[in-house]
Amino acid sequence: MDERIRTERDTSQAREPAAAPSQRPRIETVDPATGRTGRSYEGHSREDAVAILGRVRAAWPAWRRTGYAERATAMRAAAEVLRRRKAEFAELMTAEMGKTVTEGLAEIEKCATNCDYFADHAPAFLADRPVDMGGPPDSSRAFVTFNPLGVVLAVMPWNFPFWQVFRFAAPTLMAGDAAVLKHASNVPGCALAIESVFREAGFPEDLFRAVLIPGRETEALIEHPDVAAVTLTGSVEAGRQVARAAGGVLKKSVLELGGSDAYVILGDVDVGRAAEIAAAARVVNGGQSCIAGKRFVVVREIREAFERALVEKMQAFAMGDPRDPATRLGPMQSLKARDDVHDQVTRSVAAGARVLTGGEVPDRPGAWYPPTVLGEVRPGMPAYDEEVFGPVAAVIEARDEADAIRIANGSPFGLGSGVITADLARGERIARDELEAGLSFVNANVRSDPRLPFGGVKDSGYGRECSEFGIHEFVNVKTVLVQS
Template sequence: MAEQAELTRPETSAKKLQTVNPATGEPGKFYDPHSIDDAKAAAKAARAAFLEWRRLSFEQRSAVLHKAADILRARETELARLMTEEMGKTLDDGRAETEKCAFQCNWFADHAAEYLADQPVDIGGAEAFVTFNPIGIVLAVMPWNFPLWQVFRAAAPALMAGNGMLLKHASNVPGSALAIEEVLHQAGVPKDLFRTLLLPSSEVEALIKDDNIAAVTLTGSVPAGRSVATAAASVLKKCVLELGGSDAYVVLEDADIEAAAKVAATARMVNGGQSCIAGKRFIVVRSIVEPFERAMVEAMRSYEMGDPTREGTKLGPMQSMKARDEIHRQVEDSIAKGARLLLGGSVPERTGAWYPATVLTNVLPGQPAHDEEVFGPVAAIIAADDEADAIRIANDSPFGLGSGVLTSDLDRGRRIASQELEAGLSFVNENVRSDPRTPFGGVKHSGFGRECSAYGIREFVNIKTVHVKPLEHANGSQVE
């Protein structure tokens, strides 16, 4: 995520953390923060708990993760309301997010043993196999936009692999962070094995360098990723980084324009536009730009701002006034540099961090809507001469997380998605999304490493080669 999506600090009072409801601007609950000494003590305790947890069978760990899924589903509405209060997510989106976390727990509970099963290797003669061992305590540094999913996306596979985890969540969602800890403890995860730390971002580097931390996973901004990667590299610890995205959707001249616009609007408005994998740049072949503009405006117009606590609301507030103001600056700056406003683009006269669904066209290089990650409900339409030009524009970005192709020719879409677009995910005729069953992650400034699927669970294990041969038949080799 770009600078506007940095992990935000809440207001403080008497050294306590306090949340703010972005829909109303009203202050929320107070929370006691942790110190770096608290965090290091937690890391030491987690390491001790890990030495026991790693000895459990997959079946034993699986039972705990299945129970966590059951608890998530039982507390679905409660957890959704908590997310709404802390960062403005709509109640419907919060329920869907909680269900996705439950599915993640169930998936890895059922498939970790398969993903991490020993793999025999035929080397001719001696027995050889590859085994996957847990490495220890993973520090998870997580953002506010998907308060539950971002954490469970990392925690479920880490725990099933036999690792432990410490969570340093975004400072504006402390209640969600503590609720995750409570769910996992209720499910049977040992208290010390998973801990939430309400720790200032300034202390993360010191915790990374603690000897009891084995690795780091971060979802966040590019600057945050650089900082974490630098700290981890200084002590030779592995990290997985899922950073920003400026996802491009290539809209070809053979696309059904109405259908393409609906997919594009859905892609743009994921989580109110506050998602790394939300569609942000819609690169349209010039011959259909005008009809696509009209269809896109109508599709985006359906996302009306409303009370996020009411069922059916499609667009709630942004996560903070600061984030809202930054989005508006990007829109106004883009217009001043030649973009044309088709919908939205004005700050409503109401209390809270509100911003309407917005559509810009004639988006060109040099405009924030073209060059930057716009982390909110703003769609940018960019004209391209033809398919090759559209692909060039899509790839001309420092980011490479998600991408899409909208076309009636599935073979054409399959070719472009699989071979041409520089991104970790490419979808044809649907919006990009993560799934426990498929690898998730990006290239370029969108980070490195993968989450989910067999590829994700193997990021934080020791992939070990083992040779076994009777001693009386042993012989050495002078070749490394």
């Protein structure tokens, strides 16, 4: 395995020194809006992490025997803690990875809603399911039951530092599993805050724990016998490393990886409304989202009009202080992340793309990058071929509907996708039957929701989070037959 499993697109934001296994690293955070050093944390050594894992494993047997009512009481209490401390947690996200306070508050509310959802629905999702064996009613009885697996190791990224964790944690804990969180190294405060939520809510002391370790130590935890399964949200390369490590010890894994979401924009649209959807899809979380719209595949007859409208809508996302509730676009998570995105823009322009707005690094402290639109984007350019993890929209011209679908599917990624059209039946057909992605939305920007299965295909990973499908990922689907 590579020295470091990179759950982040960039790990430079947290200055985490190399450490021998017996040493505890010191982790310094950096405010992306100013570039100034923030709070520092003492990390865990490998021995610390293994000891924490052992305590989580020891806490699990009692939890797996609790009833759904007891689990739900604790999970609803977690939702209450999140809502009570939402301002504190939103500020923590702003300080560590630059999220605007408005988006941070919305993220915490989404986490709380997720906790309530699984508290309400887990009993039905995990109820025994009878199987009709077709014989005389007194000959045999069969059913399927769902048993917890044990300790799930979660390797999580920085971009939605609370939501991505609660998205896995709420169904996992409601299913009777325990959890260990290895969070991205630039959000250590968020990791510890999440641990504190579950403790304050009344979950057993060691049922959910965070370990502050460098990525290079993750493989040892995956392979440890106290870990039953692993879930990762991160880059494609991180997914490959985790899949190899988990597969080598025959452990279940769920991988939610990168995306280069394409939106097919057809000629019958209201161009202004289409551009509004596209801009919102591109700039969500500062463009730092796996399911952010990145490639806008527009049929030829409206391409110029769409570009003009998209430039106007993107320019409305002015950069500003992420702590100001009016700000719509904050900084990127680090200088390196910003420079990587600018490099992709620069190389695309050198290959023939046109900058329609933005595309210049501001002369100011912090990891800032303006909303950017590129036109004349073609194969061979980073904006066409790669995931651009920042506020950069690529407009790609297609001859017609069939060509637009071909372009949308011509990517190694398959996480989210969209169709914008005035013909709902046409949009539904394309979304259902044509687009190669785990999610396809019509006339809306792609987003995650506790009620909807979330995950991808191709290089975007495998497995599902959220909904009934997500809660079934980390259980033993067991057949029971009773012969009379």
